[in-house]
Amino acid sequence: MLEQQFVIVPLSIFIFLTSSCLMAGDAKKCPTNIKYLKEVSDSMLEGSWYMQSRYIPQHPVDYRCHKTDITPGTHQLNIKTFQINDNDESKQVTNEKLIFLPDGQFYTSFDDKHVYVSSASSSSSAGGLDIDWDKITHKIISLDCEKLIIYSCQDLPNDKHAKMLWVYTTCSHPSEEVIREYKKVAETYGFNVNLLESISHEPCFRYVED
Secondary structure (H helix, E strand, O other), X not given: OEOOOOEHHHHOOOOOOOOOHHHHOEOOOOOOOOOOOOOOOHHHHOEEEEEXXXXXXXXXXXXXXXXXXXXEOOOOEEEEEEEEEOOOOOEEEEEEXXXXXXXXXXXXXXXXXXXXEOOOOOOOOOXXXXXXXXXXXXXXXXXXXXXXXXXXXXXXXXXXXXEXXXXXXXXXXXXXXXXXXXXXXXXXXXXXXXXXXXXXXXXXXXXXXX
């Protein structure tokens, strides 16, 4: 999904807000009634996903060509994410496992033995918000044969709240119709689509490590 999570991450992955959130996170506590898919077939998730947009408060996008491959594993799905860091053009490849909880939420776990990073990765914390990535769980709010949208939210100290959204599509350059559809979903969940940060897929050449 994932960024760090289903980046799906990163599968590669996704969330919704107002302009004030760019400075201090959302003013409202994380909702407990978010509608999400509580049962997801592995076959619907398997395949290649390209991150198109995402929102993580105070966490700038400094990479492109974010592609996540989800494949069958033993008792869970495997996630392999590839991206190119804009700062030094280095490639980053991470391997994780996607693990579903009984209530349909999921989290990802790094497989340290199979992580390859060609250089230092981007900062994993959102400046000023102190997101605890190790404790984040995700909810799939939309999934079909063309798009995958993931939501997460974490209540933080000092009455701050980080709502996050990741949007993936099965095509690196989706049609205008698919773009309109995922923006509509984001708006339905209260996100300002103008704050969603686009992920570039140019130039990517090959979405694999050398």
